[in-house]
Amino acid sequence: MTQSKNRPNLTQTATPYNPENAVLERYQGGARQVEAALCCPTEYEANYLKILPREILEKDYGCGDPSRYVNPGETVVDLGSGAGKICYILAQKVGAEGQVIGVDFNDEMLALARKYQGEIAEKIGYQNTRFVKGKIQDLALDLEKAQAWLTEHPIAEIEQVSHFEAHCDRLRREAPLIPDNSVDVVVSNCVLNLVRPQDKQQLFAEIYRVLKRGGRAVISDIVCDEDPTPEIINDPELWSGCIAGAFREDAFLNMFEEAGFYGIEILTRQSEPWQVVAGIEFRSVTLQAFKGKEGPEWERNQAVIYKGPWKEVLDDDGHIYRRGDRMAVGHKTFQILCDRNGPYHPHVIPVEPYETIPLENAKEFDSQRSTTRHPRETKGLEYRETFTPENSDCCAPENSCG
Structure with missing residues (x-):
């Protein structure tokens, strides 16, 4: 650049x-x-x-x-x-x-x-x-409306130019x-x-x-x-x-x-x-x-994983996304990266927190942060669930593991 x-x-x-x-x-x-x-x-x-x-x-x-x-x-x-x-x-x-x-x-x-x-x-x-x-x-500026005004108020003296310019500014604001x-x-x-x-x-x-x-x-x-x-x-x-x-x-x-x-x-x-x-x-x-990257960032414990194939990529705001890493992002960036109508979603995997932080309760996210997010930030510090194959459908016929 x-x-x-x-x-x-x-x-x-x-x-x-x-x-x-x-x-x-x-x-x-x-x-x-x-x-x-x-x-x-x-x-x-x-x-x-x-x-x-x-x-x-x-x-x-x-x-x-x-x-x-x-x-x-x-x-x-x-x-x-x-x-x-x-x-x-x-x-x-x-x-x-x-x-x-x-x-x-x-x-x-x-x-x-x-x-x-x-x-x-x-x-x-x-x-x-x-x-x-x-x-x-x-x-x-609507040039047809500007021309209509000129037709009714022809400019004959240089001082009248400012009146026309003022009318054009009014058109830009009001119509x-x-x-x-x-x-x-x-x-x-x-x-x-x-x-x-x-x-x-x-x-x-x-x-x-x-x-x-x-x-x-x-x-x-x-x-x-x-x-x-x-x-x-x-x-x-x-x-x-x-x-x-x-x-x-x-x-x-x-x-x-x-x-x-x-x-x-x-x-x-x-x-x-x-x-x-x-x-x-x-x-x-x-x-x-x-368009649309302006605005505040809020911390909601969200992350994205860049799929590859590059080892790492740099976004327009200087944030680095390393292949395979859970990169911490703010709410605004998470929405941009994961928007199915946007340019990035085919290249990233969204990682939502297990417990959603309401936007009104979210703290400001450090926009300069370009680090990984620990899984415990996503799952919660008190997460202690045990999950065994007996109650998992990972290896069901439609989701075969072998």
């Missing part, structure tokens, strides 16, 4: 032009006419594509398929939803009990996505999608586009790299803000094996083409860690590069990261 933080990340360098304008212009063109160069070849689950209009299939650009990792009933936000392909796949996957919100700031892409809402709702039998105008690095802690999953398909370097830290903070505790981000994007050169960064065509703004692959994971996520995992990674520019390889990855 420390090695990557000590290496410069040139994607954070300011550009002599506005990347946002370069992206908007190119994707406006991509909404009017198919542009193959914007798309990294990706396989989607064919059964979900059957109902989608050809126009959406041809004019939606991406580099992966985060929709594969979404479940029925979930509320999902798609960052940079474009023509709506991922949203309409998700609409089928989350079902009538779920909800899908596409966020984009390109009017032409939004119009294309909204054009087919009624038709697709009729085909699947329910309406569970909506498309909203916003910047993915500012998910609180946020995506409220805090309201979303199960945030997905994105090759869009994070298009955000201006100076806005990328805010972008990750916004993803974290809108997710519920236990929610997750599933992001497909372009990464590179080395920092892009200044010549690459200063090329508007390469910026809008998902090259100049690509994350260095280790820095990409670090951005999620620094935003507070845990359980960060590379789900897929292109073996061969999508493009090579000036000797630097650019490829698609899909990553998953979870």
